[in-house]
Amino acid sequence: MKKLLSFITAILFSVSVFAHGPTPQKVQESVTVNVSIEKAWALVKDFGAIDKWHPAVKDIKIEKRGEDTYRILTLESGGKLKEKFRSIDDDLKKIKWEITKGKVPFTDFNAYIIVKKGANANESIIQWTARFYRTYKLNPPIPEGQDDATAKAAVQGIVDNGIAGLKKTLESK
Amino acid sequence: MNFTFLIKILIIPLLILLVTVFVISASNTKGVSFAYITNQGENTVSVVNLNDLIVEKRIDVGDSPLGIAIIDSKGLAIIGNVGSQNLSIVDLKNNEVIETIPIGTAPLGLTPHPSGEKVFITSWFKNQVIILSTKDFSISEAFNVGATPSGIAFNKKYNFIIIACRDENLVEIYDAADYSLQKKIKVGNHPYGISTSDNFIWVANVYDDTVSIINIENWEKKVIKVGLHPYNVISHIDKAYVTNAQGDNISVIDLITFKEINKIKTGETPENISVDKINDTLIVTNWGSDSITIIDLKTQELITQIKTGLQSRSFGQFIYTK
Numbered sequence: 001m002k003k004l005l006s007f008i009t010a011i012l013f014s015v016s017v018f019a020h021g022p023t024p025q026k027v028q029e030s031v032t033v034n035v036s037i038e039k040a041w042a043l044v045k046d047f048g049a050i051d052k053w054h055p056a057v058k059d060i061k062i063e064k065r066g067e068d069t070y071r072i073l074t075l076e077s078g079g080k081l082k083e084k085f086r087s088i089d090d091d092l093k094k095i096k097w098e099i100t101k102g103k104v105p106f107t108d109f110n111a112y113i114i115v116k117k118g119a120n121a122n123e124s125i126i127q128w129t130a131r132f133y134r135t136y137k138l139n140p141p142i143p144e145g146q147d148d149a150t151a152k153a154a155v156q157g158i159v160d161n162g163i164a165g166l167k168k169t170l171e172s173k
Numbered sequence: 174m175n176f177t178f179l180i181k182i183l184i185i186p187l188l189i190l191l192v193t194v195f196v197i198s199a200s201n202t203k204g205v206s207f208a209y210i211t212n213q214g215e216n217t218v219s220v221v222n223l224n225d226l227i228v229e230k231r232i233d234v235g236d237s238p239l240g241i242a243i244i245d246s247k248g249l250a251i252i253g254n255v256g257s258q259n260l261s262i263v264d265l266k267n268n269e270v271i272e273t274i275p276i277g278t279a280p281l282g283l284t285p286h287p288s289g290e291k292v293f294i295t296s297w298f299k300n301q302v303i304i305l306s307t308k309d310f311s312i313s314e315a316f317n318v319g320a321t322p323s324g325i326a327f328n329k330k331y332n333f334i335i336i337a338c339r340d341e342n343l344v345e346i347y348d349a350a351d352y353s354l355q356k357k358i359k360v361g362n363h364p365y366g367i368s369t370s371d372n373f374i375w376v377a378n379v380y381d382d383t384v385s386i387i388n389i390e391n392w393e394k395k396v397i398k399v400g401l402h403p404y405n406v407i408s409h410i411d412k413a414y415v416t417n418a419q420g421d422n423i424s425v426i427d428l429i430t431f432k433e434i435n436k437i438k439t440g441e442t443p444e445n446i447s448v449d450k451i452n453d454t455l456i457v458t459n460w461g462s463d464s465i466t467i468i469d470l471k472t473q474e475l476i477t478q479i480k481t482g483l484q485s486r487s488f489g490q491f492i493y494t495k
Contacts, residue, residue: 023237023255024460026214026484086401086419096419110402110419112441112461129461131442137321139278139298 025106025134025148027155030127031163035170037124041093041115043170044126047071047085053169054162070100079103086110106132106151126166128159206451206494209250209263210458210465211238212482218252218261219481220268221465223449223456223492226477230268234261240282241489246289247307250493253280253294260294262310265493272310276303282325282336282367283489286349293334295322302334302347316352319345324367324376324405324488331389337364337376344376344387360385361396366405366416366445366488375413377403384415384424386431395431399424405488409448409470414455416443423457425473439466440478444485447492456492458485 033040043049048071051060059074069085082101088094092114099109109132116125132155136146144150206223211234218238220230235254238261242251250263258279262272278296280303285292292305296315300322304314319338322345326335333355334347342364346356361378364385368375374387377399384406386395400417403424407414413426416439423443425435441461449456454476455468463483467476 023213023239024484026460089421096421098419110442129441131461 023133023148024108024131025152025155026129026131027152027159028127028129029159029163030125031167032118033124033126033167033170034122035124036122037093037115037117040124040126040166040170044093044113044115044166045088045090045095047095047097053165055165056158056161086112105135105145105154107135108133109155126163128163130155130159204451204494206449206492207265208447208449208456208465209241209243209252209487209491209493210481210485211241211252211487211491212463212484213237213239213255213460213486214463214483216254216256217482218250218263219485221479221481223452223454223467226467226479228479228481231482232261232263232268232270234263234270235259235273239486239488240280240294241487241491242283242285242292243490243493244285244289244292244307245493249307251283251285251292251305251307253283253488255279255281255297260305260310265495274305274310274312276312278303281323281488284325284327284334286327287329293325293327295325295336297321297323302336302352314352316347318347319343319357323365326367326369326374328369328371328374328389330371333369333389335367335369335374337367339363339365342378344374344385346374356392358387358392358394360387360394366403368405368407370408373408375406375408377406377415379403379418382417384413384426386413397426397431397433399426399433400436404444405446407446407448409455414446416446416457418442418444418460421461423455423468435473437468437473438475439468440464445487445489445491447487447490449492449494451494458487458491460484460486 048062051057058076061072063070073081084100086096094114096112111130113128118124134148134151136142208221210219218232234252236256238252238254240253248265252261260274261270264271278299281295281297294303301315306313319341321340322336323339324337332349344358361381361383363379364376366377376385384397399415400420402419404416404418415424422436424433427434439457440459443457445458453470457466464478
C-alpha cells in the first residue's frame with residue numbers, strides 16, 4: 001500500500017515532457033499463478049479488464065478512434081492515464097500497449113505482458129516488461145523527480161502492484 | 174582415338190579438377206564472423222561466433238554501453254558507454270579492453286571513416302560530432318550539429334557524414350573534408366537510426382512508423398510505412414531491413430518498388446540490425462528478450478535466437494569478420 005501511495009504521489013506532483021535521456025529503462029517482473037495458462041491468458045488479453053485486477057485502477061473507459069483502441073483509466077488517486085492498445089499475439093500469449101497521456105514521472109512507456117506455461121497444467125507464469133525513459137533529457141544536474149531512479153521507482157510500483165493483483169484475482173476465482 | 178573420347182579423358186577431368194580447386198579455395202577464404210553485442214543493462218559486450226552460433230565471451234566495458242563501431246583494418250571495436258560517458262576500445266584479436274577514453278558526454282552513434290583512422294561519434298548532450306583518432310585514441314576534433322544527434326553514417330561515394338537530429342526531425346549532411354553543413358532535410362517524427370548506400374540515405378522515423386529514403390543525387394524523398402516504432406534501418410543488395418521495436422518484427426522493403434514486401438518476427442523490442450556476409454544472414458539485437466535473432470537472407474526465415482546479455486542493443490554496424 002505504501003508503494004501504491006508513493007506512486008500516486010509521484011503521479012500527482014510530476015510533469016510529463018516528451019524528450020528524454022539516452023538510456024531506456026527496463027522493469028521486468030514475473031509471478032507464478034496457480035491457474036491454467038488458458039485461464040490466465042483469458043484475463044490478461046482483455047484490454048478492457050484492467051480495472052478488475054490492477055489495484056491502482058478505479059475505473060476504465062474504452063475509446064475507439066479509427067482502428068485504434070484506447071483505455072482511459074481513472075486511478076484510485078484521482079489521476080488519469082490514457083493507454084493505447086498495440087497488439088495481441090495469441091500464439092505467444094502476449095499483449096502490448098503504451099501510455100499516451102498522463103502526468104507520470106516517466107515518458108515513452110511501452111509495455112507487454114506474456115503468459116507462459118508453468119511446471120504443471122494448473123500453473124502459469126505471467127511476465128510483465130516495461131520500457132520507458134526518465135523525463136529529463138539534458139546533461140546533469142538532473143532536477144529532482146526527473147531522474148532515472150524516480151522513473152524506475154514509479155514503474156516498478158505499477159508493475160509490482162499489477163502482477164500481485166493479477167495473481168490475487170486469478171487465484172480467487 | 175576420336176575427338177569425343179579425347180574430351181572425355183582429358184577435358185572432363187580437367188574441369189573437375191578446376192571446380193574442386195575453386196570450391197576448396199572458396200571455403201578457405203570464407204572466414205568466421207562475430208557479432209559484438211552491447212548489453213546496456215549489465216555493462217558488458219557479448220562476443221557471438223556466427224559460424225558456430227555460440228557466445229564465446231563476455232567483455233566488461235563501461236556503464237550502459239550502447240553504440241559500437243568496428244574498425245576492420247585495425248581489428249578494433251569502439252564501444253560508447255552513455256552512463257560513464259567514455260569509450261571502451263576493444264582489441265578484437267583477444268577480445269580485451271585495451272583503453273578507456275573519457276569524453277565528457279554521452280556517446281550515441283558511432284561510425285568509422287572508411288580509412289579506419291577516425292571514428293565519428295554523435296554527442297547527445299553537447300549537440301556535436303566528436304572525432305576519435307584511432308592512432309592515439311585522442312578526441313582530436315569536434316564540430317557543432319543540430320539538437321539530439323542520434324544515428325550517424327558515412328557515405329564513401331560523396332564523402333559525407335550524415336546524422337539524424339532526433340528532436341528536430343532533421344537529417345543533416347556534412348562534408349567530411351571540412352565538416353561544413355551541406356544540407357538539412359526535413360524527415361518524419363523522431364528520426365533515430367540512419368544508414369546510407371551509394372546514392373541513398375535511410376532513416377527510421379520512430380513516432381511516425383515510417384522510413385524516409387533520400388536520394389542524394391537529386392534530394393528527392395520517399396516515405397514508406399513500416400511497423401510499430403521503427404528504430405533502425407539498413408540496406409543490403411536489393412532490399413532494406415527495418416527493425417520495428419514495438420512490433421517485434423522487421424520490415425523487408427523491396428528497393429525496386431520501394432514497398433514493404435514482408436515482415437519477419439524477431440525477439441522482443443528489436444533495435445539494431447547488421448548483415449553477416451559470410452553466413453548470408455541478418456543479425457538483430459533484441460532489447461526486450463536480451464538476445465539476438467538470426468535470419469536467413471535467402472529464405473527470409475528465422476534460423477535461431479541466441480541469449481546474449483541484459484538489454485542487448487549494439488547501435489551501429491556490429492559484425493566483424495576474421
